[in-house]
Amino acid sequence: MGDDFSYHIHHHASLVVPPDLARARISHARKGIDDQTLAAAVNSAITDALLRQGRLGLTVWSDGEFRRRNDLSVAYDAVEGFGMPLSTPVAELVGPAHAAEVRPLLGTPAARGRLVQAEGAQLGALLHRTMIALPSPGFLMALTTAPDQSAAAGFAEILRTEIRELAADGVDLVLLRNPVLAFLLVAEGRAVAEKLGIDVAATIAAIMETEVAAADLDVPRNFQVGLDLTTAGHARGPWDRPAVQTFLATQPYGRLCVDFPADPPNQFPLDLVPPDLVMSLGIVDITEPKLENVGVLVDRVEEVASVIGTDDLALSTNGGFHIVGDAAAPYEQDKLQLLETVARYYWSYED
Numbered sequence: 001m002g003d004d005f006s007y008h009i010h011h012h013a014s015l016v017v018p019p020d021l022a023r024a025r026i027s028h029a030r031k032g033i034d035d036q037t038l039a040a041a042v043n044s045a046i047t048d049a050l051l052r053q054g055r056l057g058l059t060v061w062s063d064g065e066f067r068r069r070n071d072l073s074v075a076y077d078a079v080e081g082f083g084m085p086l087s088t089p090v091a092e093l094v095g096p097a098h099a100a101e102v103r104p105l106l107g108t109p110a111a112r113g114r115l116v117q118a119e120g121a122q123l124g125a126l127l128h129r130t131m132i133a134l135p136s137p138g139f140l141m142a143l144t145t146a147p148d149q150s151a152a153a154g155f156a157e158i159l160r161t162e163i164r165e166l167a168a169d170g171v172d173l174v175l176l177r178n179p180v181l182a183f184l185l186v187a188e189g190r191a192v193a194e195k196l197g198i199d200v201a202a203t204i205a206a207i208m209e210t211e212v213a214a215a216d217l218d219v220p221r222n223f224q225v226g227l228d229l230t231t232a233g234h235a236r237g238p239w240d241r242p243a244v245q246t247f248l249a250t251q252p253y254g255r256l257c258v259d260f261p262a263d264p265p266n267q268f269p270l271d272l273v274p275p276d277l278v279m280s281l282g283i284v285d286i287t288e289p290k291l292e293n294v295g296v297l298v299d300r301v302e303e304v305a306s307v308i309g310t311d312d313l314a315l316s317t318n319g320g321f322h323i324v325g326d327a328a329a330p331y332e333q334d335k336l337q338l339l340e341t342v343a344r345y346y347w348s349y350e351d
Contacts, residue, residue: 008313009343010280011336012228012257013133013175014071014320015064016329021045042066046122052333057340060129060173063119070100071177071322072135072143074115079158081107082144089196090142090180090203093189097234097323098179105145109154115162124170132166133320134159136176136227137214138207143180152206156213167219175228175257176214177320181207182229182259185244188237204243208250215252226255230282232319238265245272254278259318261285262300270307279308282318284339289331297342315343 024041027033049064068074076082082103091102114120116132123130135143137155145151163174183189184204193200211227219225229235258268260281273279281304283297305313317339321328328335 008278008280008347009058009315009339010060010131010173010175011058011062011317011339012177012230012320013062013065013131014322015049015062015066016321016326016332017064017066018045018048019329021066022326050126053336054128056333056336057344058336060131061123061126062131062133063123065119065133065320065322067116067119071133071320072099072101072140075135075140075158076101076103078112078115079109080112081105081109081154088143088145089193089198092196093183093193093198094143094179094231095234098231099143102143105148105151108150109140109158111158111161114165115158116166120166120169120171124166129172130170131173131175132171133175133177133228134162136178136211138210139176139178139180141210142203142207152210153213156210159214160217163214163217163225164219167217167223172222173224173226173255175226175255176211176253177228178207178211179229179231179235181227181247182231182235185229185247186235186237186239189235190240190243204247208247212250212252224255225253226257226278226280227251227253228257230257230259230316230319232282232287232323233259233261233285234323235259236266239269241269241272244269248272248274248277255280255314257314257316258282260304261318262296270304273308273312276312278312278314280314280316282316283342284315284317284335286317286319286321286324286328286332286335291331291334291338294338294341294345297338298345301342301346310347315339315346 021041028038045066046063053061083106086104091099137159140155141152190200255278257280260283
């Protein structure tokens with residue numbers, strides 16, 4: 001069995017920033033409140049998020065990433081070597097939803113300390129399964145610099161060290177976000193990348209070399225690391241089967257998260273997935289306010305299970321809520337409830 005989570009379910013760690021916290025951040029930026037008051041607002045938002053996840057019955061909790069400026073800031077704030085904000089071809093490819101802040105690498109990256117020490121300490125202390133998402137080392141390398149051996153080695157070491165520390169903290173699942181891989185593995189994204197002057201094959205190879213280096217871990221048996229390719233539907237077009245096959249043969253993690261829309265032509269080619277790789281399928285669309293039908297989703301899960309098997313199957317949203325931001329606020333809880341309901345329906349039936 002590749003995954004021991006009771007209902008094989010998660011939501012990619014990021015949640016919609018509550019209005020009170022958003023206002024507190026604006027006030028803090030304008031010197032209207034001090035650091036202590038802002039910290040209190042962050043802690044209050046996290047406490048509420050944990051309570052909501054508990055009430056929903058979610059089997060893996062996160063802090064919503066409410067301590068972060070954006071999903072990449074944990075690297076920029078804790079790693080030396082970055083310059084001032086500047087766009088790059090890979091940033092143009094993935095767009096601002098996946099690269100809200102882009103800082104070019106001007107030297108060899110070196111960690112000033114832990115990336116997410118406060119997150120790890122708080123979540124690791126909870127008597128519940130918890131998860132944290134981080135930008136993958138391959139994504140950081142591709143986003144901030146042209147493929148470079150010293151940069152790749154630096155990012156791999158930084159993330160490898162942080163993952164080990166999170167395992168020691170008591171966190172159960174780390175998802176490494178690498179949306180650029182999704183763009184480079186689908187037909188439309190590959191075409192756009194080439195127009196931007198990106199060497200698709202060389203970039204994928206450099207990314208995977210970095211991921212493999214970071215995955216050389218000695219961690220507790222029940223601790224899991226996954227590679228998250230979800231984009232909330234931004235990486236469109238049929239998957240390039242030869243490219244996917246090569247990717248699957250080299251990717252080093254035990255869990256892979258992908259968008260899994262209703263239309264078969266755009267679904268990940270599950271027939272290529274090797275045994276014992278847990279596939280977390282983004283079947284709940286965070287960009288669409290309308291709720292999907294529970295019965296229809298359960299039927300789709302049953303079809304998928306005939307290809308990859310129930311033990312190596314997980315369900316999720318098709319990306320973290322940071323991708324759509326405040327737009328998802330009115331329906332975030334309903335989407336999470338839907339995800340949990342589908343999982344319970346399916347795995348309860350299986351048991």
